[in-house]
Amino acid sequence: MPTVSCKSSRSPTAHNMTQKLSILIVDDVPDNLRLLSAMLADENYTVRIVTSGRHALQTAKLVPPDLILTDIAMPEMDGLALCAQLKADENLKDVPVIFISGLDETQDKVRAFAAGGVDYIVKPFQESEVRSRIHTHLELRRQKLALQENYRQLRKLEQLRQDLTHMIIHDMNTPLMVIRGYLELLETSEAETLSKSGKKYITEASNGTRRLISMTQEMLVVSKLEAGQLQLYPEPLDLVALVRKLVLTTNQLQNSQQVQVKTAPATLTVSADRELLERVLQNLLNNALKFSPETAVVHLAIIATEKQARIEVSDSGSGIAPEFHQKIFEKFGQVETGNKRRGSGLGLAFCKLAVAAHGGEIGVESGLNQGSNFWFTLPR
Numbered sequence: 453m454p455t456v457s458c459k460s461s462r463s464p465t466a467h468n469m470t471q472k473l474s475i476l477i478v479d480d481v482p483d484n485l486r487l488l489s490a491m492l493a494d495e496n497y498t499v500r501i502v503t504s505g506r507h508a509l510q511t512a513k514l515v516p517p518d519l520i521l522t523d524i525a526m527p528e529m530d531g532l533a534l535c536a537q538l539k540a541d542e543n544l545k546d547v548p549v550i551f552i553s554g555l556d557e558t559q560d561k562v563r564a565f566a567a568g569g570v571d572y573i574v575k576p577f578q579e580s581e582v583r584s585r586i587h588t589h590l591e592l593r594r595q596k597l598a599l600q601e602n603y604r605q606l607r608k609l610e611q612l613r614q615d616l617t618h619m620i621i622h623d624m625n626t627p628l629m630v631i632r633g634y635l636e637l638l639e640t641s642e643a644e645t646l647s648k649s650g651k652k653y654i655t656e657a658s659n660g661t662r663r664l665i666s667m668t669q670e671m672l673v674v675s676k677l678e679a680g681q682l683q684l685y686p687e688p689l690d691l692v693a694l695v696r697k698l699v700l701t702t703n704q705l706q707n708s709q710q711v712q713v714k715t716a717p718a719t720l721t722v723s724a725d726r727e728l729l730e731r732v733l734q735n736l737l738n739n740a741l742k743f744s745p746e747t748a749v750v751h752l753a754i755i756a757t758e759k760q761a762r763i764e765v766s767d768s769g770s771g772i773a774p775e776f777h778q779k780i781f782e783k784f785g786q787v788e789t790g791n792k793r794r795g796s797g798l799g800l801a802f803c804k805l806a807v808a809a810h811g812g813e814i815g816v817e818s819g820l821n822q823g824s825n826f827w828f829t830l831p832r
Contacts, residue, residue, distance in 0.1 A: 472497055479522070480504060504528060505529030505534035508522065520538070535569055548590075550589060631661050639655065682809070684728070685725050688721050688723055695754060698734065716754070729830075760830060760832055767823055771818045
């Protein structure tokens with residue numbers, strides 16, 4: 453068996469660019485091995501040669517090469533079978549395989565590419581062609597490994613950022629709850645000693661603190677939803693009753709704006725996580741009220757079909773251009789709508805993730821100066 457030259461073992465997905473690139477040549481004809489080795493002798497490669505597909509597979513598993521050059525017609529295990537075995541191995545499936553063969557029929561080339569080969573060289577070899585094809589596929593291999601490493605580093609940095617964000621938000625919750633508690637005490641126990649202006653300031657500070665607590669909790673929920681780590685607690689819910697109760701509470705907090713409910717069924721049962729569903733509905737209602745004129749009415753409709761429930765929240769605001777209908781559901785995605793900026797936080801991103809977690813869909817029907825109709829569906 454021919455001796456092989458080997459530098460050191462390394463992972464095929466974390467290539468050290470200071471090492472020589474490794475090429476494994478497989479052919480049962482010694483003269484072909486000598487010829488191909490001679491063609492690559494002055495290149496900065498580590499060339500290994502083997503005379504059978506079985507031995508090539510063992511060698512590749514021991515030290516994964518950067519490229520494999522294999523003959524097709526070999527006894528016991530031919531090049532096509534070797535390639536199929538390589539592609540079935542998690543550590544070797546991305547190693548490029550170039551076939552060499554005296555067969556020049558189209559069907560032979562089709563079989564070679566179908567097996568997973570990246571190129572096909574016909575015998576007798578042309579040195580310039582062999583060199584050129586090897587150079588090309590090794591460079592593609594190098595670029596692919598570099599992209600994989602960059603992606604791995606980006607994922608690592610993204611995870612670090614998420615961990616830091618979680619830690620900060622988690623640490624913020626305790627002092628925010630303390631602030632809210634003392635503000636509520638001032639609103640109740642010290643109400644008689646506060647001036648009218650003082651009461652107003654305390655109320656505004658208390659409302660702001662509640663919004664900030666809600667935002668921090670929403671950020672944590674969004675992160676968990678994105679990572680698929682949020683545990684849902686679905687239960688049978690009467691969607692109509694839940695909506696009417698939520699709208700009643702919302703209307704009591706409004707001055708001139710109101711929400712009207714339009715529903716066809718008297719009751720409509722869905723299986724959903726109550727807390728997440730209420731937050732989705734509240735976010736859509738708050739957005740609709742925020743971007744509607746001061747005296748406008750927001751409409752909420754519940755539509756029942758055989759397989760799903762559809763909820764629509766319609767406003768009479770400045771609307772959203774069609775090209776921004778997807779961006780509006782991105783985290784911190786901002787869309788200019790007339791003289792207002794819409795979607796600058798996590799609310800709609802949360803809605804999209806929460807609805808998807810329930811197996812539903814969400815979207816918007818809107819145009820500039822035409823108002824907006826936000827909708828989502830839930831399986832029945």
